[in-house]
Amino acid sequence: MSSCSNDDIPAIVNQEEVITTMNVTLTGPSGDIVTLKSYDSDGDGPNAPVVTVSGPLTANTIYSGDIELLNQTVFPAENITLEIEEEAHEHQFFFAKSDALNTSFAYADTEADYISGSDSVDPVGIAFTLSTAEASSGTISITLIHEPSKEATGVASGDIINAAGETDFVATFPVTVE
Amino acid sequence: MNYLKFFALLFICLTGQAQQCDYTLSGKVIDFHDGSNLIGAVLSVESQQVYAETDLDGNYSLQGLCAGKTVITVTHPECDVKTFTIEISKDLTRDFKLEHHTEELNQVTVKGEKYRAETTSGAEESLKTETLENFSGGSLGDALKEVSGVSSLNTGSTVVKPIIQGLHSSRVLIINNGTRMADQEWGVEHAPNLDINTAANVTVVKGAGALRYGGDAVGGVIVTDPAVAPVKDTLFGRTIFGAMSNGRGTSMTSSLTKAYKSGFHFTGQGTLKYFGDREAPDYVLSNTGNREQDFSVSVGLNKFTYGFEAYYSYYHANIGILRASHIGSVGDLVTAINAAIPNYVRPFTSTIDPPRQDVSHQLAKINVFKRFENAGKLDLTYSFQLNNRQEYDIRRGDDRDKPSLDLELTTHTINGNFEWNSNPDFTANFGAEGMYQVNFPDPDTGVRRLIPDYTMYTAAGYATVDYNLSENLVFDAGARYDYINIDAKKYYQTSRWEERGYDADFGNIVRQRLDNQLYTTPEFQYNNLSATLGAKYTFSDYLTGRVNLSSASRAPNPAELFSDGLHHSAAVIELGDLRLDKEQSYKASVSLDGSVGDFSFGLNPFYNKIDNFIILEPDAIEQTTRGAFPVYEYRQVNARLYGIDVNAKYRFDEHFDLDGDFSYVNGQDLTRNRALIDMPAPNWTNTLTYTNTKLNNLTLGIRSQSVFKQTRYPDNDFTVPVLQDNGETINQTVQISHPPAGYNLFHFNSSIDFKVAQHSNLTLGFYVDNILDTSFREYLNRQRYYVDDLGRNFRIQLKFNY
Numbered sequence: 001m002s003s004c005s006n007d008d009i010p011a012i013v014n015q016e017e018v019i020t021t022m023n024v025t026l027t028g029p030s031g032d033i034v035t036l037k038s039y040d041s042d043g044d045g046p047n048a049p050v051v052t053v054s055g056p057l058t059a060n061t062i063y064s065g066d067i068e069l070l071n072q073t074v075f076p077a078e079n080i081t082l083e084i085e086e087e088a089h090e091h092q093f094f095f096a097k098s099d100a101l102n103t104s105f106a107y108a109d110t111e112a113d114y115i116s117g118s119d120s121v122d123p124v125g126i127a128f129t130l131s132t133a134e135a136s137s138g139t140i141s142i143t144l145i146h147e148p149s150k151e152a153t154g155v156a157s158g159d160i161i162n163a164a165g166e167t168d169f170v171a172t173f174p175v176t177v178e
Numbered sequence: 179m180n181y182l183k184f185f186a187l188l189f190i191c192l193t194g195q196a197q198q199c200d201y202t203l204s205g206k207v208i209d210f211h212d213g214s215n216l217i218g219a220v221l222s223v224e225s226q227q228v229y230a231e232t233d234l235d236g237n238y239s240l241q242g243l244c245a246g247k248t249v250i251t252v253t254h255p256e257c258d259v260k261t262f263t264i265e266i267s268k269d270l271t272r273d274f275k276l277e278h279h280t281e282e283l284n285q286v287t288v289k290g291e292k293y294r295a296e297t298t299s300g301a302e303e304s305l306k307t308e309t310l311e312n313f314s315g316g317s318l319g320d321a322l323k324e325v326s327g328v329s330s331l332n333t334g335s336t337v338v339k340p341i342i343q344g345l346h347s348s349r350v351l352i353i354n355n356g357t358r359m360a361d362q363e364w365g366v367e368h369a370p371n372l373d374i375n376t377a378a379n380v381t382v383v384k385g386a387g388a389l390r391y392g393g394d395a396v397g398g399v400i401v402t403d404p405a406v407a408p409v410k411d412t413l414f415g416r417t418i419f420g421a422m423s424n425g426r427g428t429s430m431t432s433s434l435t436k437a438y439k440s441g442f443h444f445t446g447q448g449t450l451k452y453f454g455d456r457e458a459p460d461y462v463l464s465n466t467g468n469r470e471q472d473f474s475v476s477v478g479l480n481k482f483t484y485g486f487e488a489y490y491s492y493y494h495a496n497i498g499i500l501r502a503s504h505i506g507s508v509g510d511l512v513t514a515i516n517a518a519i520p521n522y523v524r525p526f527t528s529t530i531d532p533p534r535q536d537v538s539h540q541l542a543k544i545n546v547f548k549r550f551e552n553a554g555k556l557d558l559t560y561s562f563q564l565n566n567r568q569e570y571d572i573r574r575g576d577d578r579d580k581p582s583l584d585l586e587l588t589t590h591t592i593n594g595n596f597e598w599n600s601n602p603d604f605t606a607n608f609g610a611e612g613m614y615q616v617n618f619p620d621p622d623t624g625v626r627r628l629i630p631d632y633t634m635y636t637a638a639g640y641a642t643v644d645y646n647l648s649e650n651l652v653f654d655a656g657a658r659y660d661y662i663n664i665d666a667k668k669y670y671q672t673s674r675w676e677e678r679g680y681d682a683d684f685g686n687i688v689r690q691r692l693d694n695q696l697y698t699t700p701e702f703q704y705n706n707l708s709a710t711l712g713a714k715y716t717f718s719d720y721l722t723g724r725v726n727l728s729s730a731s732r733a734p735n736p737a738e739l740f741s742d743g744l745h746h747s748a749a750v751i752e753l754g755d756l757r758l759d760k761e762q763s764y765k766a767s768v769s770l771d772g773s774v775g776d777f778s779f780g781l782n783p784f785y786n787k788i789d790n791f792i793i794l795e796p797d798a799i800e801q802t803t804r805g806a807f808p809v810y811e812y813r814q815v816n817a818r819l820y821g822i823d824v825n826a827k828y829r830f831d832e833h834f835d836l837d838g839d840f841s842y843v844n845g846q847d848l849t850r851n852r853a854l855i856d857m858p859a860p861n862w863t864n865t866l867t868y869t870n871t872k873l874n875n876l877t878l879g880i881r882s883q884s885v886f887k888q889t890r891y892p893d894n895d896f897t898v899p900v901l902q903d904n905g906e907t908i909n910q911t912v913q914i915s916h917p918p919a920g921y922n923l924f925h926f927n928s929s930i931d932f933k934v935a936q937h938s939n940l941t942l943g944f945y946v947d948n949i950l951d952t953s954f955r956e957y958l959n960r961q962r963y964y965v966d967d968l969g970r971n972f973r974i975q976l977k978f979n980y
Binding site for chain 1 (some may be wrong): 503504506507509510521522572573577619621623624625626627630631667669671672673674677689690691693694695697743744751800801802803804805807847864902903904907930
């Protein structure tokens with residue numbers, strides 16, 4: 001079929017900035033792992049993201065979290081997290097939870113971790129901690145903002161209200177704390 | 179004369195030599211009626227080959243005459259020929275009197291217009307050089323708002339698209355020096371790529387009456403013409419320098435023309451503009467600066483019976499797009515609509531950062547014409563256009579300096595027109611046009627193509643006639659046929675292809691199925707028929723009426739067919755539809771222009787029905803990794819527009835006059851029985867002007883511009899799940915439909931002329947726009963969700979004519 005194609009087929013474009021996948025790995029103190037995954041097979045196309053949560057979280061535990069972003073419209077998948085690290089000063093993850101859920105978040109990294117020569121203490125959020133309290137259930141949402149105003153009130157401590165910038169990625173996960 | 183006679187004469191002459199042949203006859207030739215001297219009268223003695231001409235005093239001298247009976251013939255251009263017989267026997271003086279008849283020309287009123295009307299019965303208005311020069315630092319769209327019935331669709335203050343009686347973009351053709359502009363006009367944020375300073379006259383034809391230019395002018399045609407070079411030896415030019423406080427910028431344009439009596443002429447022209455951020459009354463509109471560099475050259479020969487013109491123009495603009503309008507999610511849009519101030523305000527700067535547009539347009543054309551006696555005039559034109567549009571978005575990583583959109587549109591057009599005008603009561607125009615266009619979207623952007631690769635060719639033929647039924651009544655009629663063929667090469671995301679349900683109707687255009695994309699080759703042909711019929715009746719010297727009926731056919735443009743994807747900076751997903759049909763429009767328009775004493779008026783009511791009218795509106799929500807986005811789909815409805823343009827002018831005395839303009843458009847979506855989107859609100863403008871020709875042409879004017887609130891709009895508000903800052907997702911209504919409040923602005927203009935040298939004069943102009951620094955938002959400004967419109971602007975302009 002491809003041999004009967006027209007002369008000069010235009011080159012296919014596989015969008016480079018598409019983020020299809022967010023893999024969040026939450027590691028408990030005893031090594032137990034809970035993963036949160038959001039996968040949208042066509043990026044900005046009509047297919048909706050498919051969200052999977054591997055299991056419940058244990059109450060009163062501190063999990064260390066790690067975020068990985070991928071572009072799986074190409075093979076092998078492109079690791080977008082590396083790009084975020086290279087431009088750490090222009091990105092920040094924000095964590096939020098629904099009221100009923102008893103969890104809290106804290107950043108576990110700074111821009112200086114990713115950019116050599118930087119002494120900035122502004123957070124990025126690729127590494128974070130999630131602390132659970134009593135059993136509850138609700139949703140956790142993670143938003144990646146491009147070019148946030150990190151110096152605005154509350155932004156560096158994780159409050160998205162004054163962050164401005166643009167949403168590059170957002171995912172909402174239904175979570176249970178047991 | 180046979181040889182015998184010749185020798186006989188020779189013999190006589192020779193024998194004559196033996197006679198005395200050195201007598202002189204001299205005197206004056208004078209007019210029989212008034213005794214004046216007749217200069218240039220010719221006296222001849224054919225038999226002796228002796229001639230003389232009267233000098234500036236009417237004196238002549240015939241020398242070398244022979245004795246005897248001599249016959250003298252006297253002629254003069256404005257006299258009857260007369261012969262006299264004189265007996266020569268010695269030197270004589272003799273005056274001759276001739277009957278001098280002045281060729282009396284019957285009273286001929288020669289009314290010349292440098293720029294002819296485009297149609298006889300259509301509603302049209304022209305802007306002359308004096309008006310256009312006021313907008314030298316602005317754009318064509320700004321100037322066109324001076325025409326009643328024309329408003330503008332803005333993206334900020336630098337991207338201005340004309341709307342004629344409710345219709346814009348692909349429905350309005352722009353003709354630049356005889357060539358139809360091919361500059362990606364389908365885009366709502368794509369301003370016409372044309373330097374207003376190249377135009378000495380701009381005519382707006384409201385409706386499809388001007389069939390010569392196209393059959394798809396559902397909204398109308400805007401014809402810009404450069405200055406006509408005079409046929410005499412002359413060198414003249416013009417330089418305009420302007421400075422504006424809002425934008426803290428300057429613009430300069432200069433042109434020089436050298437013309438010769440032989441008909442040759444050369445013109446060179448250039449424009450430069452440099453502006454920084456604009457400002458609203460309360461804050462800076464960050465990233466709204468712009469730059470422009472243009473030049474044009476033309477060389478031509480204008481001999482009345484034939485001639486040619488070669489023209490080249492280059493336009494380049496770098497336009498900053500309001501940073502606050504670049505949103506990443508629909509949540510941002512909700513926040514913006516509800517907020518009083520924009521989310522991004524920085525101190526004034528003239529730097530232009532992304533998001534921005536970088537557009538260049540080159541036009542080269544060659545035109546030849548020839549007039550045929552007792553027939554008419556033939557015009558042949560070939561033109562070439564190269565348009566390159568790059569749109570820079572806010573990008574991440576290595577891509578930050580790459581455009582997100584890089585379109586190159588190449589167009590070749592060839593057309594010929596024959597005007598048959600030997601009969602003063604009947605004029606006909608016949609013409610044909612061919613066009614070949616290639617669109618190349620550069621894949622190096624790394625962003626999926628918004629508009630695909632395509633090749634388009636069109637062939638058209640038309641005929642129009644103007645018939646003077648009587649001294650007062652003229653009929654005009656015309657018809658045009660266009661054949662359009664589009665061949666595109668487009669990749670679809672497999673998921674999108676399936677969502678659109680294209681496999682059923684378009685399965686046969688799929689050429690390759692890849693991982694998650696399909697390669698397709700859509701092909702469309704259109705056969706479009708357009709026609710116009712009208713009449714113009716001159717009731718008297720003070721009242722003229724026109725009626726025009728027209729029908730136009732417009733094929734869907736590439737955005738309407740092929741759009742498919744997230745429009746990043748606008749946070750919407752736009753989807754075209756391969757199933758769209760062509761639009762068919764029917765319009766009736768009546769114009770009445772007249773004057774009663776010091777009062778003159780113009781009325782233009784119209785009624786326009788458009789079948790398969792293509793509109794873009796929100797329809798559904800799609801979830802993506804960036805959040806939820808509204809999906810705007812192109813769809814077709816049957817629409818109806820009607821309205822009226824009124825203008826009235828009253829001259830109080832030699833100094834004061836009052837000029838008023840009012841226009842109203844009512845657009846209805848008949849299919850769904852609701853108002854049409856993006857219709858201009860009723861507006862009313864009044865200008866009071868004081869002129870004093872004795873005081874260096876001092877002109878002072880004050881203008882009141884009122885725009886009413888648009889109460890007729892479709893409710894396209896949609897509800898979308900928005901992630902709140904606290905982690906909750908709630909459904910929020912996005913109120914995108916509601917027009918802003920009406921507003922009233924005041925403007926001031928003044929100018930004064932100074933003579934600086936014998937042939938040069940300097941005009942100094944001082945203007946204030948939005949004198950009261952009123953905060954307002956305009957329904958037709960796509961940035962109205964984010965920011966207020968422009969605040970006060972002081973402008974000065976120095977115009978030097980030499």
